[in-house]
Amino acid sequence: MKFKLKKCALMAAVAASAALPSMSSQAAGTITFGEDKSISIGLGVRTAFTSVKDGAPNGSSRSKDFDVDDARIYINASFNKYIKGTFNTYTTTSAADGQDSIRTLDAYLQFEFMDEFNIWMGQLLPPTDRANLDGPFFLNAWSYPGVVSRYQNKFVGRDVGVTVWGKLLDKRLVYSVGAYEGNRASSFTGAASPNRSDNLMYSGRIQYDFWDAGNDPAYYTSSAYYGKDVLSVALVGMYQKDAVGAIGASDDYLAYNIDALLEKKFTAGVLNLEGAAYKYDFSNTAVNADPDGAKSGKAYLGLVSWMFNDTIGWGKFQPYARYQKFTAESGTLFNPDVKEYDLGLNYIIDGHNARISTVYTKTKTENASDIDKFTVGLQLQF
Numbered sequence: 001m002k003f004k005l006k007k008c009a010l011m012a013a014v015a016a017s018a019a020l021p022s023m024s025s026q027a028a029g030t031i032t033f034g035e036d037k038s039i040s041i042g043l044g045v046r047t048a049f050t051s052v053k054d055g056a057p058n059g060s061s062r063s064k065d066f067d068v069d070d071a072r073i074y075i076n077a078s079f080n081k082y083i084k085g086t087f088n089t090y091t092t093t094s095a096a097d098g099q100d101s102i103r104t105l106d107a108y109l110q111f112e113f114m115d116e117f118n119i120w121m122g123q124l125l126p127p128t129d130r131a132n133l134d135g136p137f138f139l140n141a142w143s144y145p146g147v148v149s150r151y152q153n154k155f156v157g158r159d160v161g162v163t164v165w166g167k168l169l170d171k172r173l174v175y176s177v178g179a180y181e182g183n184r185a186s187s188f189t190g191a192a193s194p195n196r197s198d199n200l201m202y203s204g205r206i207q208y209d210f211w212d213a214g215n216d217p218a219y220y221t222s223s224a225y226y227g228k229d230v231l232s233v234a235l236v237g238m239y240q241k242d243a244v245g246a247i248g249a250s251d252d253y254l255a256y257n258i259d260a261l262l263e264k265k266f267t268a269g270v271l272n273l274e275g276a277a278y279k280y281d282f283s284n285t286a287v288n289a290d291p292d293g294a295k296s297g298k299a300y301l302g303l304v305s306w307m308f309n310d311t312i313g314w315g316k317f318q319p320y321a322r323y324q325k326f327t328a329e330s331g332t333l334f335n336p337d338v339k340e341y342d343l344g345l346n347y348i349i350d351g352h353n354a355r356i357s358t359v360y361t362k363t364k365t366e367n368a369s370d371i372d373k374f375t376v377g378l379q380l381q382f
Contacts, residue, residue: 036081042074044137048377054369067094069377070136072105084110086124090156105156116166118218123160125220127176127205129236129276130259131301132157133221140224140272140305140320140346142357142377147324147340148278148299151238151255152183152201159201165219176219177204183243183253194250194286199241201253207234223261224318226307226351227270230263244294245286253294254281259301267309272320274303284330296329297337307348315349328366336366353381 030040046069055063068091075087090105108122125133131149135157139145153159161180167173182201183194205219210231216222221232236257243253259276278299287296305320322342328335344359356378363371 036078038078040074040076042382044070044072044074044379044381046070046136046377046379048142048375050373050375052374053372055371055373065094068092068100069094073102082112084112086110103155106158114166115171116168118165119162120165120218121162123154123158124163125157126151126153126159126161126163126178126180126201126203126238127165127219127236128157128203128238129257129278130221130223130234130261130274131276133205133219134223137379137381138220138222138224138352140274140303141322141342142344142346142359142375143342143361145301145322145324147326147338147363148276148301150278150280150295150299150326151203152240152243152253152294154181161200163219167214171214172209174207174209174219175205178202182240193290194245194247195240195242196247197242199243201238201240201243203236203238205234205236207232221261222352223274223303224272224305224352225263226348227265228263229265230261232262233260234258244282245289249285249289251282251286255279256281269309270307270318272303272305272307274301276301280329284335287330287335291334295326295335297327297335298329299324299326301325305346307346315347315355318346318348320344320346336368338366339364352379355379 030038032038048067048069050063050065050067052063054060071091073089077085079085086106086108088106089102091100091102093100104123106124108120108124111119128151129149131139131145132151136144159180159182161178163176163178165174165176168175180201180203209215211229215225215228215230236259238253238255240253242250244251255278257276257278260274262273264271280294280296282294282296284296287294301322301324303320303322305318307316307318310316320342324340326338328337340361340363342359342361344357347356349355357375359375361373361375
């Protein structure tokens with residue numbers, strides 16, 4: 001729904017945004033107040049029930065927990081055809097620190113000149129792997145693949161800086177590159193932290209889409225398109241000088257990966273294959289100097305899913321299996337090997353906007369007890 005207003009009625013338009021929740025649930029509500037001027041507001045929520053074997057406080061019973069894993073308010077504004085802005089919020093009831101306050105997720109300005117060249121500045125997603133650019137709402141699986149996707153970031157995969165991105169060769173070649181704050185030590189928050197020279201972090205991604213192209217906005221990605229023919233391969237690199245470890249035992253942060261996605265539509269359904277390989281390349285001495293910091297090692301991800309073509313009730317069923325493995329370089333208590341297995345079933349109602357997921361997860365961590373978890377999750381975006 002759109003409200004056509006004159007420029008002098010801007011305040012009335014902003015006030016009218018209170019009525020947006022009653023708009024169509026198929027997309028964010030948009031207010032326009034002049035040529036190429038608009039504000040849109042949307043909402044995304046992921047809520048789940050989880051049960052972990054021996055996870056209750058007594059240590060022998062299954063835990064039983066309801067949580068809002070992720071709730072976001074999306075706000076996008078357009079000043080004209082070339083200048084735009086984005087502000088998104090984030091909250092969760094399952095944070096490790098117990099905090100459920102609303103925090104800033106994204107806050108950036110967009111200078112969008114043409115498909116081939118654009119500049120974004122602020123707190124935003126740096127060029128990284130497909131998983132991080134998907135975010136939790138556009139994954140194929142329910143949970144984020146945190147065993148393998150370990151790029152350093154400021155908050156929920158974001159960092160503060162500038163990204164230059166564009167789409168070339170009929171939108172088949174997508175590039176993104178930028179400079180960012182990176183390691184927290186560049187803000188002088190710890191006397192023993194590295195990066196005393198305040199070095200910036202640099203990150204870049206180049207992606208080529210062999211089949212269907214232009215499926216995602218900007219340099220973002222998805223891991224499922226629910227019926228397209230997609231073959232996409234990307235290379236990623238991230239570097240920051242003196243960003244790992246502590247003073248006297250520091251090293252440069254260097255991480256890189258390759259990721260690929262294949263989706264093919266058949267008469268009986270849709271096949272989806274996803275894979276990625278990672279290398280986190282810095283010294284064991286630096287890793288051991290900061291037990292809570294970055295971990296060195298190699299990681300691998302593999303996922304396969306099949307969405308049946310038949311509609312049952314409101315949607316379609318999509319079983320999937322995912323495997324993650326992280327092999328540590330140092331092999332110390334602070335940097336263990338980890339494996340994780342997922343067996344899940346998605347019920348796809350409206351793509352990434354409405355789906356229900358059930359998944360069994362087993363996590364095996366070196367020198368620790370296995371974790372067996374069952375999750376039922378609901379995801380909605382308006």
